[in-house]
Amino acid sequence: MPDPGDLLADLTDDQRAAVTHAEGPLLILAGAGSGKTRVITRRVAYLLQQGVRPGSILAITFTNKAAGEMRQRVEKLVPGNRVWVSTFHSLGARLLRQYADRLGIDRNFTIYDTDDRNKLVKDALAATGMDDVKFSPDRLGGAISKAKNQLLTPNGYEKTANDFFTQTVAKVYHGYEKRLRAANAMDFDDLLYLPAQALRLNEEFRRDLDSRFRYVLIDEYQDTNSAQYEVARRLSVDHPNLCVVGDPDQSIYKWRGSDIKNILDFERDFPAARVITLTRNYRSTKNVLHAAGALIDRNKQRKKKALVTDNPAGEPVRVLTFDNGLDEAEGVVVRIKEAVKAGRFRYRDHAIFLRINALTRSLESAFVKHGVPFQIVKGLAFFERKENRDVLAYLRLVANPQDNVSFLRVVNAPSRGVGKTSLDRLVAFAGREEMPLLAAAAQVARIPEIKGKGASGLRDFYRLVTELRTKLDLPPHELIDLVIKQSGYEKMLRDSDDPEDADRLANVSELVTAAKQYHDENPDSKVVDFLEQITLASDTDGWDEAADHVSVMTLHSSKGLEFPVVYVMAVEEGLLPHERSLGKDEDVEEERRLCFVGMTRAMKELHLCHARMREFRGQLNYAIPSSFLGELPRDSSVEHVDLSMTRNVARGAADEWRAKVAPAARDWADTGVRPFIPPKKPEEAASIVVPPDTGLAVGALVQHDEYGLGQVTDLSGFGALRRVKVRFPGHGEKVFVADKAKLKVVGRRQG
DNA sequence: GTGACAGCATGTTAA
DNA sequence: ATGCTGTCAC
Numbered sequence: 028m029p030d031p032g033d034l035l036a037d038l039t040d041d042q043r044a045a046v047t048h049a050e051g052p053l054l055i056l057a058g059a060g061s062g063k064t065r066v067i068t069r070r071v072a073y074l075l076q077q078g079v080r081p082g083s084i085l086a087i088t089f090t091n092k093a094a095g096e097m098r099q100r101v102e103k104l105v106p107g108n109r110v111w112v113s114t115f116h117s118l119g120a121r122l123l124r125q126y127a128d129r130l131g132i133d134r135n136f137t138i139y140d141t142d143d144r145n146k147l148v149k150d151a152l153a154a155t156g157m158d159d160v161k162f163s164p165d166r167l168g169g170a171i172s173k174a175k176n177q178l179l180t181p182n183g184y185e186k187t188a189n190d191f192f193t194q195t196v197a198k199v200y201h202g203y204e205k206r207l208r209a210a211n212a213m214d215f216d217d218l219l220y221l222p223a224q225a226l227r228l229n230e231e232f233r234r235d236l237d238s239r240f241r242y243v244l245i246d247e248y249q250d251t252n253s254a255q256y257e258v259a260r261r262l263s264v265d266h267p268n269l270c271v272v273g274d275p276d277q278s279i280y281k282w283r284g285s286d287i288k289n290i291l292d293f294e295r296d297f298p299a300a301r302v303i304t305l306t307r308n309y310r311s312t313k314n315v316l317h318a319a320g321a322l323i324d325r326n327k328q329r330k331k332k333a334l335v336t337d338n339p340a341g342e343p344v345r346v347l348t349f350d351n352g353l354d355e356a357e358g359v360v361v362r363i364k365e366a367v368k369a370g371r372f373r374y375r376d377h378a379i380f381l382r383i384n385a386l387t388r389s390l391e392s393a394f395v396k397h398g399v400p401f402q403i404v405k406g407l408a409f410f411e412r413k414e415n416r417d418v419l420a421y422l423r424l425v426a427n428p429q430d431n432v433s434f435l436r437v438v439n440a441p442s443r444g445v446g447k448t449s450l451d452r453l454v455a456f457a458g459r460e461e462m463p464l465l466a467a468a469a470q471v472a473r474i475p476e477i478k479g480k481g482a483s484g485l486r487d488f489y490r491l492v493t494e495l496r497t498k499l500d501l502p503p504h505e506l507i508d509l510v511i512k513q514s515g516y517e518k519m520l521r522d523s524d525d526p527e528d529a530d531r532l533a534n535v536s537e538l539v540t541a542a543k544q545y546h547d548e549n550p551d552s553k554v555v556d557f558l559e560q561i562t563l564a565s566d567t568d569g570w571d572e573a574a575d576h577v578s579v580m581t582l583h584s585s586k587g588l589e590f591p592v593v594y595v596m597a598v599e600e601g602l603l604p605h606e607r608s609l610g611k612d613e614d615v616e617e618e619r620r621l622c623f624v625g626m627t628r629a630m631k632e633l634h635l636c637h638a639r640m641r642e643f644r645g646q647l648n649y650a651i652p653s654s655f656l657g658e659l660p661r662d663s664s665v666e667h668v669d670l671s672m673t674r675n676v677a678r679g680a681a682d683e684w685r686a687k688v689a690p691a692a693r694d695w696a697d698t699g700v701r702p703f704i705p706p707k708k709p710e711e712a713a714s715i716v717v718p719p720d721t722g723l724a725v726g727a728l729v730q731h732d733e734y735g736l737g738q739v740t741d742l743s744g745f746g747a748l749r750r751v752k753v754r755f756p757g758h759g760e761k762v763f764v765a766d767k768a769k770l771k772v773v774g775r776r777q778g
Numbered sequence: 779g780t781g782a783c784a785g786c787a788t789g790t791t792a793a
Numbered sequence: 794a795t796g797c798t799g800t801c802a803c
Binding site: 116163216280385442481564566602 | 788
């Protein structure tokens with residue numbers, strides 16, 4: 028056991044107070060870069076050192092990677108002590124499997140991701156007979172997810188449904204749940220919702236777990252949802268040693284159900300709570316903090332809190348203006364390359380953050396072109412490839428024969444002569460008999476409408492899966508190997524003429540390798556564990572921190588990380604803040620927090636980039652600098668650098684751009700950028716698509732083929748995503764895609 | 779009835 | 794780029 032002094036020696040008074048806080052609820056409001064990970068880790072170590080048994084400590088982190096790191100650090104501080112550290116979702120999955128008998132569930136359940144969920148939603152929607160409803164499965168699934176996050180059962184939700192959409196959701200929700208249970212599957216929300224319900228309704232279960240986990244620590248508490256809150260709260264009744272750490276300014280997951288009130292109301296929920304605020308920042312320069320602080324200060328729904336640091340002022344935050352998105356990508360890559368060449372930084376010191384994944388593509392080519400090593404941090408991408416999803420579907424079906432989504436995915440891959448018609452009949456039969464599709468396939472003889480190739484194909488498939496089921500105890504990689512050989516999947520790819528199939532074959536082999544690696548690291552693991560690990564992996568879990576490359580990720584993924592040099596790209600209206608937030612103050616504030624999170628990842632240098640033109644879905648459009656740029660301080664902490672003039676071709680375009688969009692971006696122009704006014708070059712500017720003036724404006728009167736005369740009440744988005752809202756007397760408000768809608772402007776009201 | 783193909787709409791952030 | 798739908802030849 029180390030001396031307690033060792034654990035506490037290098038901490039500030041506030042940090043020490045948080046670490047040594049004995050019993051009772053504790054709220055740590057930890058500003059960005061204030062060393063919160065360190066505080067939690069030390070606190071766990073300190074508790075162990077005080078004689079708390081490792082098994083009675085539960086620590087919850089935001090990613091599996093963070094969980095692994097914390098487990099290791101604790102073990103290093105207090106050797107021989109393994110504590111339970113996991114994410115909320117992994118915790119839920121583990122509890123559900125561990126207590127399956129008590130909770131009346133089958134412990135071999137499959138975890139469905141969003142794609143799987145949407146397939147079931149689609150099926151449930153079709154079964155309601157409301158096929159003509161134009162709500163997408165994704166949207167309905169999202170609503171169901173939100174309902175589960177708020178612990179609403181289908182019946183509970185139905186009672187609150189008060190319009191056509193929510194009533195549709197209620198109907199679909201019923202059917203969706205039925206299908207999930209029939210498939211012995213859990214969606215992501217179930218992993219939180221079911222434990223939360225069990226803790227709420229089953230007092231004995233609750234009491235057992237409460238005394239099992241006497242000390243509960245939760246990181247990133249500002250991003251917990253109602254189900255997670257319920258779990259935390261119910262585990263802290265008899266032993267209210269709940270320690271939560273978070274920062275309301277970094278709450279960026281409201282869209283997936285997180286409720287910032289959980290952290291804001293902690294003191295109300297636990298009146299005895301001690302509150303410790305950490306505002307000293309150890310990460311960033313004064314300039315970075317000053318700029319980020321000015322930005323976040325614009326949020327109205329916010330308790331004022333200023334971060335302070337003893338670090339030097341450092342370089343100014345730089346706002347970089349590029350002519351277009353390709354210039355931006357290359358400009359950033361070249362700057363990084365030069366910084367490395369000059370010996371100022373290594374590649375791994377750099378990170379590039381983006382608002383949306385789609386923007387990584389142009390970066391990729393710039394990296395390749397300049398020979399700069401990079402990693403796009405999106406761990407799941409590999410497992411999301413079609414071929415790997417197929418192979419994993421086999422695995423899932425073998426592990427859980429009720430998994431109908433997986434059945435449908437692979438029953439005819441490779442082709443076994445089971446087409447749509449045969450499948451429809453099989454599905455109808457299985458529905459009548461209330462049995463899983465695989466079981467129905469076994470009884471294909473009872474379905475006279477399926478004959479010939481279809482019948483024999485289903486029989487073969489059933490035999491294949493049954494055969495593989497006897498091998499379920501093999502290590503995951505060996506079972507995968509059997510799957511791809513015996514199913515004929517490997518042969519199908521090898522015999523194909525399509526050159527892409529060679530890549531697919533390589534990916535499948537790589538999947539075997541990944542499974543083997545997983546099994547080497549977790550020798551006791553079985554197929555179900557491997558599948559679970561893949562499904563619950565976070566994007567950053569696959570990130571290789573140690574390698575010397577530039578890291579590229581979304582702003583959301585960047586939470587919790589830090590880098591010496593940070594570039595945030597495409598800081599433009601419509602992207603950051605994202606257009607979907609426009610007009611909704613709460614959502615814009617979340618976008619601002621997102622920007623704040625990105626900025627505060629930077630230790631030494633921070634660059635915010637934007638381009639004047641950006642290609643989006645094949646269309647080159649003018650881009651307006653983000654209003655957030657206009658909210659940065661107007662002092663020496665921020666420097667504006669216009670790099671667009673370095674390209675001759677840009678000159679005419681830059682001029683026209685200014686004329687078109689500068690008035691709309693007055694905020695930005697006021698920041699002190701000195702515009703470069705080049706001579707006109709119309710022949711070059713001609714390649715720029717100027718969105719035609721459609722006459723659509725709020726107040727305009729429009730004619731629609733079906734609804735008749737209406738008035739425009741709202742416009743949002745731009746380019747292909749531009750939406751127009753129209754109020755029709757007698758039909759209410761309708762939203763159209765501006766490009767596509769058959770709307771004729773017939774006049775306008777003054778306005 | 780099956781499967782290959784083209785044409786189509788679709789697209790924020792994520793466990 | 795992807796998945797879904799409709800069309801067409803076997």
